[in-house]
Amino acid sequence: MHSTTLAALGEPSRLKIVDLLRGSPFPVGEIAERLGIRQPQVSKHLGVLREAGVVDVEPVARRRIYHLRAEPFEEIRDWLDSFEELWQTRLDSLETVLASMENPTQDDTR
Amino acid sequence: MHSTTLAALGEPSRLKIVDLLRGSPFPVGEIAERLGIRQPQVSKHLGVLREAGVVDVEPVARRRIYHLRAEPFEEIRDWLDSFEELWQTRLDSLETVLASMENPTQDDTR
DNA sequence: AAGACATATTCTCGTCAAGGAATATATTGT
DNA sequence: ACAATATATTCCTTGACGAGAATATGTCTT
Numbered sequence: 001m002h003s004t005t006l007a008a009l010g011e012p013s014r015l016k017i018v019d020l021l022r023g024s025p026f027p028v029g030e031i032a033e034r035l036g037i038r039q040p041q042v043s044k045h046l047g048v049l050r051e052a053g054v055v056d057v058e059p060v061a062r063r064r065i066y067h068l069r070a071e072p073f074e075e076i077r078d079w080l081d082s083f084e085e086l087w088q089t090r091l092d093s094l095e096t097v098l099a100s101m102e103n104p105t106q107d108d109t110r
Numbered sequence: 111m112h113s114t115t116l117a118a119l120g121e122p123s124r125l126k127i128v129d130l131l132r133g134s135p136f137p138v139g140e141i142a143e144r145l146g147i148r149q150p151q152v153s154k155h156l157g158v159l160r161e162a163g164v165v166d167v168e169p170v171a172r173r174r175i176y177h178l179r180a181e182p183f184e185e186i187r188d189w190l191d192s193f194e195e196l197w198q199t200r201l202d203s204l205e206t207v208l209a210s211m212e213n214p215t216q217d218d219t220r
Numbered sequence: 221a222a223g224a225c226a227t228a229t230t231c232t233c234g235t236c237a238a239g240g241a242a243t244a245t246a247t248t249g250t
Numbered sequence: 251a252c253a254a255t256a257t258a259t260t261c262c263t264t265g266a267c268g269a270g271a272a273t274a275t276g277t278c279t280t
Contacts, residue, residue: 001129007120011238015113022193028257041239043258048237062247062256070197073190080187083132087180121268138227151269153228172226172277 001079005072008052013037014045018068021055025067111189115182118162123147124155128178131165135177 009015016035020026026034032042046066049055054072058065119125126145130136136144142152156176159165164182168175 001125003120003122003125005120006116006125010113010115010117010120012113013238015111015116019111022196029255038240039257040241040259044238047258059247062249062254064257068193073193076186077190080183080190083178083183086132123268139225148270149227150229150271154268157228169277172224172279174227 001075004052005054005075008048008054011045011048013041014049017042017045017049018054021066021068025058025065027060027063027065029063031066111185114162115164115185118159118164121155121158123151124159127152127155127159128164131176131178135168135175137170137173137175139173141176 009018013035016037017031020031020034028039028042028046031037031046032039035042037045046055046057050057050066052072053069055066056069058067119128123145126147127141130141130144138149138152138156141147141156142149145152147155156165156167160167160176162182163179165176166179168177
């Protein structure tokens with residue numbers, strides 16, 4: 001899991017853009033209009049998102065339709081999946097770890 | 111979905127910390143040691159992660175054991191879930207949208 | 221209580237990123 | 251080709267962030 005993807009999503013305006021594109025692809029102007037962000041900033045944010053592989057462009061007439069790409073989200077999902085196995089283990093492992101945490105010469109009768 | 115969580119994870123060192131804690135809780139010093147990051151920076155990063163609700167602390171003796179919290183990850187997962195339904199629809203919806211995208215007076219015989 | 225150990229905090233500096241405004245660069249439709 | 255429209259880019263300023271170094275704040279242990 002690279003931090004680049006998460007960093008791209010970790011900016012309020014960009015997250016809004018992604019949430020908008022979640023519903024349907026949109027051209028730059030309409031994204032700007034719907035979110036109340038000026039067009040240049042939208043272009044910049046889309047640039048970041050594109051470099052991070054989060055979105056892709058499809059030119060249609062004189063506009064550029066931006067849409068989400070599935071890969072980065074699948075990657076995040078896979079990453080999260082590698083956690084899931086551990087949550088149950090974690091619940092008691094925490095106490096286990098707390099107890100066994102390098103208290104070699106110590107006896108717990110405190 | 112708030113960008114705060116993603117922003118917290120969108121930093122290389124912090125992501126490494128999270129990946130380490132994925133395996134097991136650890137005290138600050140050991141995190142620093144294992145990742146080769148100086149203790150003060152680790153403390154700072156842990157502070158950010160804690161404020162974002164990604165980790166929590168458990169004082170044990172004179173150290174502070176940091177461990178992951180499940181909630182933020184579940185939140186991300188839920189967010190991703192709201193996408194999944196759309197991926198299949200998206201595949202053809204893209205073309206659909208591209209075609210029907212405000213080309214009212216246009217006929218596609220180009 | 222003192223000393224040792226673990227962690228947090230402060231300060232400074234350099235860098236990077238974001239917003240605003242203006243402008244450049246297409247690309248289209250007539 | 252021209253005017254219009256859509257998007258990208260540049261320049262600037264400002265604020266936030268991260269690393270480094272030094273130091274402060276705890277908190278056991280004896």
